Amino acid sequence: MATKPPRVKVPKTAKKGEVFEIKTLITHPMETGNRKGKDGKKIPRMIINKFTCTYNGNEILRADMNTSISANPYFAFYARATDSGTFEFAWTDDNGKTVKTSKNIAVS
Amino acid sequence: TPEEVATALAKLTGGVTPQSGKITLKLPEIAENGASVPVTLIVDSPMTADNYVKQIHLLAEGNPTPEVVSFYLTPAAGKADISTRMRLGQTQKVVAAAVMSDGSVYSTSKEVKVTIGGCGG
Amino acid sequence: SSLGRAAAGQKITQEKLLQFDPVGQVTLLNFTDIHAQLVPLYFREPSTNLGVGKSAGIPPHLTGKDFLNYFKLRAGTMDAYAFTSDDYVSLARQYGRVGGLAHMATLIKAIRAERPDNTVLIDCGDTWQGSYGSLKSRGEDMVTAMNALGVDVMVPHWEFTYGEDRVKELIKKLKFPFLAGNVKDNEWQERVFDSIAYFERSGVKVAVIGQAFPYTPIANPRYMVPDWSFGINEDMIVENIAEAKSNGADLIVLASHNGFDVDRKLAGRVEGIDVILTGHTHDAIPALVKVKDTLLVAAGSHGKFLARLDLDVQGKKIVNHSFKMIPILSDAIAPDPEIAAVVRDVRAPYLKDISEILGRTDSLLYRRGNFNGSFDDLICQAIRQERDTQIALSPGFRWGATLLPGQAITTDDLFSQTAITYPNCYRQEMTGARLKTILEDVADNLFNADPYYQQGGDMVRVGGMGYAIDISKTIGNRISEMTLLDTGEQIDAKKTYTVGGWASVNPGTEGPPIYDVVSDYIRRKKVVSVPQNNTIKVTI
Numbered sequence: 218m219a220t221k222p223p224r225v226k227v228p229k230t231a232k233k234g235e236v237f238e239i240k241t242l243i244t245h246p247m248e249t250g251n252r253k254g255k256d257g258k259k260i261p262r263m264i265i266n267k268f269t270c271t272y273n274g275n276e277i278l279r280a281d282m283n284t285s286i287s288a289n290p291y292f293a294f295y296a297r298a299t300d301s302g303t304f305e306f307a308w309t310d311d312n313g314k315t316v317k318t319s320k321n322i323a324v325s
Numbered sequence: 326t327p328e329e330v331a332t333a334l335a336k337l338t339g340g341v342t343p344q345s346g347k348i349t350l351k352l353p354e355i356a357e358n359g360a361s362v363p364v365t366l367i368v369d370s371p372m373t374a375d376n377y378v379k380q381i382h383l384l385a386e387g388n389p390t391p392e393v394v395s396f397y398l399t400p401a402a403g404k405a406d407i408s409t410r411m412r413l414g415q416t417q418k419v420v421a422a423a424v425m426s427d428g429s430v431y432s433t434s435k436e437v438k439v440t441i442g443g444c445g446g
Numbered sequence: 447s448s449l450g451r452a453a454a455g456q457k458i459t460q461e462k463l464l465q466f467d468p469v470g471q472v473t474l475l476n477f478t479d480i481h482a483q484l485v486p487l488y489f490r491e492p493s494t495n496l497g498v499g500k501s502a503g504i505p506p507h508l509t510g511k512d513f514l515n516y517f518k519l520r521a522g523t524m525d526a527y528a529f530t531s532d533d534y535v536s537l538a539r540q541y542g543r544v545g546g547l548a549h550m551a552t553l554i555k556a557i558r559a560e561r562p563d564n565t566v567l568i569d570c571g572d573t574w575q576g577s578y579g580s581l582k583s584r585g586e587d588m589v590t591a592m593n594a595l596g597v598d599v600m601v602p603h604w605e606f607t608y609g610e611d612r613v614k615e616l617i618k619k620l621k622f623p624f625l626a627g628n629v630k631d632n633e634w635q636e637r638v639f640d641s642i643a644y645f646e647r648s649g650v651k652v653a654v655i656g657q658a659f660p661y662t663p664i665a666n667p668r669y670m671v672p673d674w675s676f677g678i679n680e681d682m683i684v685e686n687i688a689e690a691k692s693n694g695a696d697l698i699v700l701a702s703h704n705g706f707d708v709d710r711k712l713a714g715r716v717e718g719i720d721v722i723l724t725g726h727t728h729d730a731i732p733a734l735v736k737v738k739d740t741l742l743v744a745a746g747s748h749g750k751f752l753a754r755l756d757l758d759v760q761g762k763k764i765v766n767h768s769f770k771m772i773p774i775l776s777d778a779i780a781p782d783p784e785i786a787a788v789v790r791d792v793r794a795p796y797l798k799d800i801s802e803i804l805g806r807t808d809s810l811l812y813r814r815g816n817f818n819g820s821f822d823d824l825i826c827q828a829i830r831q832e833r834d835t836q837i838a839l840s841p842g843f844r845w846g847a848t849l850l851p852g853q854a855i856t857t858d859d860l861f862s863q864t865a866i867t868y869p870n871c872y873r874q875e876m877t878g879a880r881l882k883t884i885l886e887d888v889a890d891n892l893f894n895a896d897p898y899y900q901q902g903g904d905m906v907r908v909g910g911m912g913y914a915i916d917i918s919k920t921i922g923n924r925i926s927e928m929t930l931l932d933t934g935e936q937i938d939a940k941k942t943y944t945v946g947g948w949a950s951v952n953p954g955t956e957g958p959p960i961y962d963v964v965s966d967y968i969r970r971k972k973v974v975s976v977p978q979n980n981t982i983k984v985t986i
């Protein structure tokens with residue numbers, strides 16, 4: 218669905234217990250279904266409606282999105298460092314297609 | 326409309342009467358670009374296993390659909406502080422509500438102006 | 447009269463302007479909103495400056511005799527001339543022009559000589575725009591001049607109307623920090639500019655936090671700054687204060703382009719700011735305004751004032767202070783030769799163009815004031831005639847020099863009122879409903895009871911149409927009795943009217959530049975005159 222791979226910012230390292238910021242961006246028009254195209258016909262709704270972030274398999278954050286989220290959805294949120302491992306991010310659109318990316322973190 | 330937002334919110338929070346406090350909604354007073362308005366939701370919570378923020382809901386009174394986004398958190402977030410960007414078609418009140426792990430609900434709102442712009446000092 | 451002027455000249459001397467009771471370790475020198483005015487000019491303060499809500503009836507929302515009474519100033523004096531529009535033309539003829547960078551430089555150098563280890567010179571912005579030279583050199587003339595003057599730090603607003611790339615280029619040429627602590631990028635919402643500058647002065651660590659105009663992409667074209675997001679962003683100011691304190695700052699100064707009422711509200715909400723040097727709304731207030739523990743300075747505009755604030759700081763607290771707004775009365779000050787040469791140099795390439803006399807004015811021409819100014823009325827006359835429209839709209843900018851009755855109008859003068867990077871004068875059809883929306887929208891930017899929702903300009907100027915306004919109402923309910931002046935008929939929401947205007951913030955606006963429209967008009971008229979404007983009925 219996305220033309221460019223999603224981008225995420227996760228620190229490469231963190232101290233155990235530290236709370237740090239994560240930022241994510243994905244390219245997507247977030248078509249609302251309320252807009253008309255040049256032919257006068259309504260452009261069908263096509264949005265990303267779900268976003269999840271897990272850390273070593275445990276959910277940190279999930280978002281259920283509607284049409285009022287801007288094009289190219291952006292999320293910034295926090296996580297607490299526990300163990301070294303992987304953050305996984307997933308975006309799912311109205312067709313049920315999912316785009317994923319991941320980042321590793323070393324916790325000392 | 327305010328009624329649609331109230332109905333949607335009641336559905337999302339199980340009908341618990343919201344209290345004021347604990348939740349902060351950061352939005353510009355005047356939108357620079359109605360297609361992309363930065364918004365930050367912060368809830369005062371220790372985010373421990375027995376005391377954390379379960380859900381944060383964002384709603385808009387003047388958009389075609391009142392629900393904007395619902396966030397579901399776990400204590401592993403460490404901090405309930407989430408930013409995104411939203412659409413605002415016209416001047417309106419934006420409402421945010423947090424559901425805590427004990428089931429209590431806190432809400433707040435902010436008016437955002439969408440203007441034609443121009444002029445200045 | 448020349449006799450009056452000689453007498454006034456005798457009374458007012460450079461020494462007298464510089465008289466001051468020095469205090470403490472730190473001298474803050476501040477000017478703001480100079481709008482690229484390098485040579486002495488006339489600038490009439492507003493005769494209408496209405497405040498709403500908590501700002502009603504208090505400075506800066508006082509004019510004329512009310513202003514004089516509030517600050518216990520006498521009519522007919524230098525202070526009455528500098529701070530009010532009371533008896534303006536006759537006092538202007540007595541006291542002469544104001545401002546001029548070389549004249550301000552004389553005072554700055556004298557104070558620096560007296561306080562060599564104490565002084566910080568702070569420019570609160572709107573520096574690079576407002577003249578023919580600044581427009582043609584895209585701000586470079588002012589960067590050269592401010593580098594020569596030795597400014598220590600600045601904050602921006604109109605600077606952004608040269609576009610992101612040009613701003614970055616000019617920042618590289620600046621010899622001092624350009625601070626905009628409330629600006630983020632639109633992609634990752636991260637800081638774009640430096641936020642804080644530090645100055646050690648006689649053992650006091652001064653932190654200057656910079657705040658750009660929060661509504662730049664709304665009041666000016668967003669396409670000029672597509673990648674940057676602004677806003678008041680109190681949370682970023684709070685972060686900056688915490689950072690400055692953790693870096694050992696003894697004194698926290700906010701150099702702000704928020705506008706006075708916004709800063710007054712901010713001072714009541716954000717802890718830890720010792721001094722706010724305010725800008726943007728062009729208010730000239732002769733005394734400090736105190737909100738809780740914060741001192742607010744409002745240093746006027748157009749190079750007309752240099753504000754001096756001396757501070758005695760003990761244990762990170764201001765224990766004593768001394769303040770003066772020094773009016774730059776050019777006739778009483780010997781221009782500084784070094785800066786005079788810089789001003790001459792940067793104006794030289796344009797001197798022939800800007801010296802052209804377009805015509806003459808029979809009337810006092812000024813802009814500043816909540817509703818129509820006479821220079822705006824002249825612009826509206828020109829738009830209606832040159833673009834053949836029923837109605838003209840002109841933006842409520844607060845900058846632009848004043849011309850006295852009988853004065854020549856040069857290209858220099860015209861550009862001081864019109865030099866912008868989006869000058870196209872459009873001609874289009876608008877419905878009565880659209881016109882009402884525009885007036886309501888701008889009125890709310892000026893008269894919203896909450897200053898955080900104000901943008902700090904004045905009301906859009908209107909030619910060919912009258913209206914009534916009740917400033918105490920809310921958006922959608924302030925404007926009534928819209929009347930087409932040609933026929934006296936009421937404006938019909940559904941009918942369309944031909945409208946000319948300029949400074950549209952929308953991309954792709956077409957039409958000749960406004961300065962060409964107005965110069966053609968003045969050249970043809972030779973002598974312009976602007977009758978008293980009685981077309982707006984104001985209810986407070």
Ligand SMILES: [Mn+2]
Pocket residue numbers: 446479481571572726727728747844845
């Ligand atoms: Mn200004």
Ligand SMILES: [Mn+2]
Pocket residue numbers: 445446572603604659703725726727
């Ligand atoms: Mn300004």
